[in-house]
Amino acid sequence: MSAMGLGEWVELLREKAAGMPSLVGVGDGLAGLVLEPSSLRPYLHFRRRRYTRNLVYRDARLEVLLNCWDAGTCSPIHDHDGQECWFSVQSGAFVMENYPLEAGGLGPGPARLGPPVIVGPVGPGSVDRRCPEAPIHRVTAAGGPAISLHVYAGPVERCLVFDTRRHRCVSRELRYHSLFGRPLPPLPDAPSPLSPR
Template sequence: MTRYVEMPSFVSALEEMAAHGVDRAGVQSYLEQTLIAPASLDPYVWYRSDRYTRNGIHKSEAFEILVLCWRPGHKAPIHGHEGELCWARVERGRLRFVDYRLVSEQPLVLEPSGPPVDGAVGHVDGPADLHSVENCEQFGESAVTLHVYSRPYPECDIYDLERGERRRVRMTYDTVAEKLES
């Protein structure tokens, strides 16, 4: 049964879990059973027309929490999570998630590790090692996702299959809700 919580309560619950050591199954269960109350999510929702946005909510040694906002057609490239746990939950709209596995570095070859998943509100993706996320044009609406990373990381690899390259990028924010550690 899904219940709604305010953002501060959500953050507190995750930090309380972390005090006893991050439990993958516990975080997964919590994400599957809760959604952020719409009015509590609104202050973190901010869009751009040219790309999805990364809006920082909270960062500690155990967790980083972001709200990502997607207009139709926005897509995150295939990317990794530095071996850390990453969950993405759809709060509004619908997104397509594709998980990948690395077949070869030279030449760069990745292949889907399963079929694409079109996730609606409440869908939890992850933890995924490599994936892409897209708000497909045919979905016809903006989307919002809540991302939980355990542990935070400052950089990650993105994969460009057309060019056959992997490159390192620094994680940045479009907005920040509270003072985040660098």
Template sequence: MNTQEHIHALINVLSHSSKEDYTDILLNFNFQDINFSEIENWKIHSYTRNCFYKDENFELILICWDKGQKTAIHNHNGEECWVYLLEGELEEDFYELDDSGQLEYKSSQILRPNEITKSEGHDGFHRLRNSSKSRALSLHVYAKPIAQSLTFDDALGKLVDKNLRYDTFKSFVSVGL
């Protein structure tokens, strides 16, 4: 199978499965047979969000991280998110709102290739950062697709609603799977 056929197989299995099975699906899928170079898009000053599938139930986004790049602290607006690390190393910091509505650091974890992390709900916030000395690639599955998140704005020093965007959108499958 070629890359498009493997991506089609991933989309097909996710489409016909319950969200409760997504973790197992991602951990057991053979990502080594997918050449992500056709989807990759790199920027010097920020990570990139490269969507390659989206329907009403989920979206698949390849995030390309150069050394030291990180997200702002954010939540997923009540939607579930799975992050599967393909290459490199990411550090994930977890935060919660305290009684006064301020973000409070809780813990961190290191994500290595072939490992997964999952975010859900409105209360949890996190930040991902490429903590390695090389590039990193991560696959993000958002169920349902996420258009907005509550994000900490460093300049304003507070949480703000942020509309999310893709740096690229390249569909690898035809409509009507």
């Protein structure tokens, strides 16, 4: 049996989402999913020493991204703007640091996080779920380059980025590195995908 292609999988996800009054649980069935590698090719835009966010599909209720990670890169510690989301490893290995919120952190300003629960390294087919009750994490590509598939139960345009030393968080506008396979021009001095546009 051959693996499912990304386009076919997105179409099935859209059909499932259309039949649901709420998108809670839309990522069920991601565990063990590894898509046909050739179907990912149009969305594979790697950048040295960083990761890229590549939009595959988006409507008012659903967003699908393919993120490409250079070896050893990590995201900032961040939340998901109140959205439920799923992170599915397609290739490579990742370590997740999941942080409990102890105080503040519901908007820009003071925020204190507890010690992280470290998960991984995890490989292809592994899934991490973030929900409004446990939204904060940092993701690191362990070892070589890696690819992750992200499903958001609603588009995420902003998130909070946390500074654990200063016990603060700031709001950041998210940006894409490519739209539907077409690369966007890089922004000058943009250190990460969670930088302002």
